[in-house]
Amino acid sequence: MEWESFRRSDNVEDRRAEGPTSGGGFGGGQLGLGAVIVLGLVGWALGIDPRLLIGGAEMVNSARHQYTQSETRPPHAGAPSDQMGQFVAAVLAQTEDVWSDVLPQQKGVAYTKPRLVLYSGSTRSGCGGAQASMGPFYCPNDQKVYLDTAFFRDMQKRLGGGGDFAYAYVIAHEIGHHVQNLLGILPKVQAAQQRASSQAQANAYSVRLELMADCLAGVWAANADRKFQTLQPGDIQEAISTAQAIGDDRLQESSRGYAVPDSFTHGSAAQRTQWLNTGLRSGQIDSCNTFAQ
Template sequence: MKWEDFQTSENIEDRRGDDQYADAGAGPRMGGAGHLGLGTIVILGLIGYMTGINPAVLIGGAEMLNNMRNNGQVARQSNPPRETTTGAPSDQLGQFVAKILGENEEVWSQVLPAQKNIQFRPPKLVMFNGETDSACGAAESAMGPFYCPLDRKIYLDTSFFRDMKNRFGGGGDFAYAYVISHEMGHHIQNQLGILPKVHQAQQRAASRAQANALSVRIELMADCLAGVWAANGNAKRQFLEPGDVEKAVATAQAIGDDRLQRASRGVVVPDSFTHGSSAQRVQWLQRGLQSGQIDSCNTFGQN
């Protein structure tokens, strides 16, 4: 992937220098309104330890859903001010993230008004190590990258890129760009007014399975929107190289709920899916890549 000539975003909050929680050995916080119980966290942690699978997909959807149901009002400890650097980082990884974010900003500032007559408002991206705060509750590396609609920020512990390569069998610059662009896709959903409507529908859901099904549609749409970004950006800059799309597809396959559940539990429970199966994730990513159109990503209009 040819990313070095992308514009560099300044909408970065770099909290990686704040090691107070990592040094203290802090794990997932317990007891907040949006967090899972201690027993659940321990069990998932053991599964991850024994299988080498990051439990992000297993706990992330449920925890973030709980946070949203409580409007982000989680119990917080009083902590000293954190060290935060704003603007593009100077290290290579930070530069990569800033340039992928910048290319997303450039593409969506054109595509969103042209296709939906909505002005694009860029989100902030928070880079952190281990754990940090968000308006949706504690942001933890075990949750994987996520978007918080309450503060309109993307949260990224860049160790997830290492996990993609070592545990998920994914990796490569475009695969990493796909992850960032997926989270940008959630921001686009927020600007389109889709996230608030889905949140309300989840609150009215008769069961966790119904709420999870809505989460799957949101995640698959974000996969598709990541493809829309890549299609439009590549049409202008020709930044994709041979093998890039295949690597992103391999990553989408690797982080499908069915594959992660089969590896960690030995069985697949579709009602507990929060992100979609491997086949679904690949299907919707490719749909966005092929069409370049936001309207092609309507996961709610299809079975």
């Protein structure tokens, strides 16, 4: 995939320098056991209630922690300078340029640009805590895509996928959920899932939603190639290999030795390949109506 000459999006929020966020338990203001013991001894020696010393120290520690989080390490806004950050910013920019044309032309809906958050390990999102183990995801509450790029390494090492266009497909899939949100599809499906009579039915809604995002990733790729001539020999196969590798049946069979279709949430390898190809061939949003199947 040729991406180096493309502009970079400024809608990248780089939180990788923050490292993993606290997972609860001890807050930013609480003291370690050693500090509590020392302050207790000091209070006993000076005839001061140790609770006053400990409470005051925790207040100071809490203020320092909050200052550190909000002032000394703000998230970097704009295109990062490292190669992976540059790649992500270039792909995001291309989704912006394509969907800003395609969505109004095909559906009469204006495209609002989402932000993409790069993080390492864990971070906060409008949908709750984000963990690397969750994989990339889109949060409709804050209209941001969350991505720990370690997922790309996992694609290569554990899932048998990889390559620039395969990584771009993953990003485009999450942007596909943003398009669903702008079209009003995402909230309707989420409401239907809440009304579902069983978990299997709720999962079936999820599968259709994810397959539609695969198809929309294909729509993006088709229109990006027409607009920018991005695709190179082997790119499509990279994306198809990745779609197959992250099919629910492949993942379940590799982890437990068998697949349980009722528990699928993203679709089988064959389904994901089918819908990605549908979008690639047509370049049309209307071809992606997985709910009509």
